[in-house]
Amino acid sequence: MTSTPSERAAWLRTELARHNVLYYIHDSPEVSDAEYDKLYHELVKLETENPELVTPDSPTQRVGTAPASAFGSVTHKKPMLSLGNAFSADELREFDARAKRHLGLPEDTQEKIAYLCELKLDGLSVSLTYENGLLVRGATRGDGATGEDITANLKTIPSIPLRLVGENVPALIEIRGEAFLTHGEFARINSEREASGEPTFANPRNAAAGSLRQLDHRITAGRKLKVWFYAVGEASGWEPESQRGWLEQLKAWGLPTAPERQLCADIDEVVATVAAWSEKKNTLDYDTDGVVVKVNDFTLQRELGQVSRAPRWAIAYKYPALQVETVVEEILVQVGRTGAITPLAKLAPVSVAGVIVGRATLHNQDEIDRKDVRVGDTVVIQRAGEVIPEVVQVVTAKRPEGTVPFKLPATCPSCGTATVRAEGEAVTRCPNAESCPAQLQTRLEYFVSRNALNIDGLGGERLAQFIDAGLVRDPADLFTLTKEQLLPLERMGEKLADNLIGELERKKNTTLARLLVALGIRHVGEGGASRLAQGFGTLEKLREATVEQLAQVPDVGLTTAQSVRTWLDNNTAFLDKLSSVGVVAQGDEAAPVSDHFAGKSFVFTGALTLFTREDAEATVKRLGGRAAGSVSKQTSYVVAGPGAGSKLAKAEQLGITVLTEDEFAAMLPVSAEE
Ligand SMILES: NC(=O)c1ccc[n+]([C@@H]2O[C@H](COP(=O)([O-])OP(=O)(O)OC[C@H]3O[C@@H](n4cnc5c(N)ncnc54)[C@H](O)[C@@H]3O)[C@@H](O)[C@H]2O)c1
Numbered sequence: 001m002t003s004t005p006s007e008r009a010a011w012l013r014t015e016l017a018r019h020n021v022l023y024y025i026h027d028s029p030e031v032s033d034a035e036y037d038k039l040y041h042e043l044v045k046l047e048t049e050n051p052e053l054v055t056p057d058s059p060t061q062r063v064g065t066a067p068a069s070a071f072g073s074v075t076h077k078k079p080m081l082s083l084g085n086a087f088s089a090d091e092l093r094e095f096d097a098r099a100k101r102h103l104g105l106p107e108d109t110q111e112k113i114a115y116l117c118e119l120k121l122d123g124l125s126v127s128l129t130y131e132n133g134l135l136v137r138g139a140t141r142g143d144g145a146t147g148e149d150i151t152a153n154l155k156t157i158p159s160i161p162l163r164l165v166g167e168n169v170p171a172l173i174e175i176r177g178e179a180f181l182t183h184g185e186f187a188r189i190n191s192e193r194e195a196s197g198e199p200t201f202a203n204p205r206n207a208a209a210g211s212l213r214q215l216d217h218r219i220t221a222g223r224k225l226k227v228w229f230y231a232v233g234e235a236s237g238w239e240p241e242s243q244r245g246w247l248e249q250l251k252a253w254g255l256p257t258a259p260e261r262q263l264c265a266d267i268d269e270v271v272a273t274v275a276a277w278s279e280k281k282n283t284l285d286y287d288t289d290g291v292v293v294k295v296n297d298f299t300l301q302r303e304l305g306q307v308s309r310a311p312r313w314a315i316a317y318k319y320p321a322l323q324v325e326t327v328v329e330e331i332l333v334q335v336g337r338t339g340a341i342t343p344l345a346k347l348a349p350v351s352v353a354g355v356i357v358g359r360a361t362l363h364n365q366d367e368i369d370r371k372d373v374r375v376g377d378t379v380v381i382q383r384a385g386e387v388i389p390e391v392v393q394v395v396t397a398k399r400p401e402g403t404v405p406f407k408l409p410a411t412c413p414s415c416g417t418a419t420v421r422a423e424g425e426a427v428t429r430c431p432n433a434e435s436c437p438a439q440l441q442t443r444l445e446y447f448v449s450r451n452a453l454n455i456d457g458l459g460g461e462r463l464a465q466f467i468d469a470g471l472v473r474d475p476a477d478l479f480t481l482t483k484e485q486l487l488p489l490e491r492m493g494e495k496l497a498d499n500l501i502g503e504l505e506r507k508k509n510t511t512l513a514r515l516l517v518a519l520g521i522r523h524v525g526e527g528g529a530s531r532l533a534q535g536f537g538t539l540e541k542l543r544e545a546t547v548e549q550l551a552q553v554p555d556v557g558l559t560t561a562q563s564v565r566t567w568l569d570n571n572t573a574f575l576d577k578l579s580s581v582g583v584v585a586q587g588d589e590a591a592p593v594s595d596h597f598a599g600k601s602f603v604f605t606g607a608l609t610l611f612t613r614e615d616a617e618a619t620v621k622r623l624g625g626r627a628a629g630s631v632s633k634q635t636s637y638v639v640a641g642p643g644a645g646s647k648l649a650k651a652e653q654l655g656i657t658v659l660t661e662d663e664f665a666a667m668l669p670v671s672a673e674e
């Protein structure tokens with residue numbers, strides 16, 4: 001590569017800008033963070049050496065990327081910055097030295113700066129604004145100056161208080177934190193997506209970003225996001241003293257903060273803390289990619305100020321990506337519920353940061369081709385926050401002789417049917433939906449799983465037993481199993497057989513949303529299922545719906561509508577069978593998360609300002625109450641905004657308690673999680 005520094009800088013700028021869009025807008029990065037950081041630092045270095053190369057639109061001058069236009073935009077009162085990075089103890093010490101220089105301390109000063117260390121949560125930063133204690137706005141960071149308005153989405157996160165509690169809540173406060181997913185929830189979301197034929201998320205960070213940047217906040221509600229707060233943008237009437245003090249104050253107002261933090265008397269203690277946490281971070285149920293080191297004293301912070309995109313008083317120490325070499329012993333092929341055939345590398349087991357890794361996903365044929373992974377190859381695998389280890393690259397220098405490129409089998413390893421790959425799709429499938437044993441197995445596992453019919457006591461092995469014994473050829477057969485059929489099976493006894501049959505009997509009564517999940521229609525995950533259930537109410541109505549009617553359900557796109565229609569057409573016999581064996585799906589609403597408003601019924605009327613009416617009604621239902629459209633003697637409260645008319649009059653006539661919107665908001669629990 002013989003390009004001039006200026007050409008190279010231009011190329012890096014374009015390339016980084018492209019990765020930014022993939023990462024921040026589409027939540028689907030092409031390269032790992034470590035690779036991105038390498039390119040970024042090359043550009044920083046070039047620009048430092050050749051300051052004339054700096055352009056105002058260089059990624060080094062900006063944070064993130066401009067918000068997607070699909071959302072309303074929010075201008076941050078104070079910019080939301082990024083952080084400078086340190087990759088070694090030396091760079092941490094340089095950071096400390098720079099800070100001291102800036103504060104005008106002599107080179108050989110004995111004075112120490114105290115730092116607060118916090119784990120760097122690997123999610124996406126959000127900003128929340130509370131006015132008079134009430135949550136009024138939530139936004140993404142966007143490009144630092146302007147973010148996306150995701151208020152409705154953030155309100156679905158149970159740990160975010162809708163109202164602050166405690167003493168001296170500021171009239172206006174804007175706080176920042178990180179939204180993220182635990183590993184468990186990430187795995188659940190991905191297995192659901194895999195099952196419904198949707199692309200899986202590469203890591204919890206992308207899944208969190210994808211979940212939060214949903215136009216339909218009901219999808220967000222179905223993903224159990226968490227937020228921990230770590231900074232204050234603005235707080236009227238408060239003059240903060242220290243970072244540690246702020247974290248305690250936030251907690252006192254009911255705002256969740258990360259449990260880990262360490263006050264260090266000087267940079268040596270910081271270096272020791274960073275080393276100590278490198279082990280601990282691998283035991284956590286969420287991703288962290290480093291330690292954020294902040295000058296604890298706010299007077300010093302103010303004096304240090306900021307450069308274009310990052311404060312001078314904080315730095316993010318990033319742990320090296322966890323990469324290890326190992327050998328691909330075998331490439332296994334799995335058949336999923338929808339027939340998707342997924343290659344999996346079986347690895348010589350190695351320890352990557354304390355976790356023994358024996359497998360890595362290879363995604364699909366395109367990915368295998370791109371990396372040219374072959375059986376016998378030495379590969380670099382990585383767990384850089386990612387829960388599922390991935391193959392980064394092949395060490396071609398170590399390739400033994402006689403290896404051949406890997407091709408997915410032309411026939412299904414389970415049933416032998418010729419596989420197909422649709423035009424424009426990355427996935428190869430077994431088309432034998434009716435009788436492929438592998439598909440049946442995974443379909444049954446999916447059918448009984450927690451978010452589907454939630455049938456206890458039926459694990460993978462048990463289901464395999466049923467299939468082998470020829471007892472079950474589709475999920476409906478589960479409900480006709482008899483004690484006589486079960487008893488001859490291995491590891492089965494009277495009591496267990498009775499329990500299983502009892503459990504199956506109970507779970508015949510289910511909700512339409514659960515049943516739709518259980519059916520495993522492509523493109524219909526939990527979110528889509530609950531929208532369709534709300535839109536149609538009963539399976540009968542849904543079965544009669546045209547593609548156009550299906551597509552009219554909010555956020556059910558044409559692809560999903562077509563997929564549902566095709567599935568219904570191809571499965572009439574199965575659906576009839578389900579109902580003939582007694583499976584009944586009731587129309588349903590989202591299950592309440594608490595009984596805070598149990599037995600209470602609300603009517604909202606007039607103009608509301610803090611909530612949309614839909615939000616307010618959803619909140620009431622989520623808290624176990626009822627929301628009605630008209631006032632009757634059964635109504636507990638009427639919440640009336642400006643312009644309320646006949647409903648207000650009726651309430652007064654019936655002597656029903658009338659609330660202002662503020663009074664209603666004050667009735668909400670501190671956190672909707674209660
Ligand atoms: N793979 C890609 O294509 C790609 C593209 C763009 C960016 N990236 C990654 O994103 C990084 C840039 O993102 P960035 O600007 O968010 O910078 P950053 O990740 O280096 O650090 C700043 C961020 O850290 C987060 N954070 C977590 N815990 C925190 C805490 N306790 N206190 C303060 N902040 C905390 C905040 O969200 C803050 O905005 C890059 O270094 C790269 O790793 C990757």
Ligand SMILES: [Zn+2]
Nearest residue numbers: 412415430436
């Ligand atoms: Zn098959």
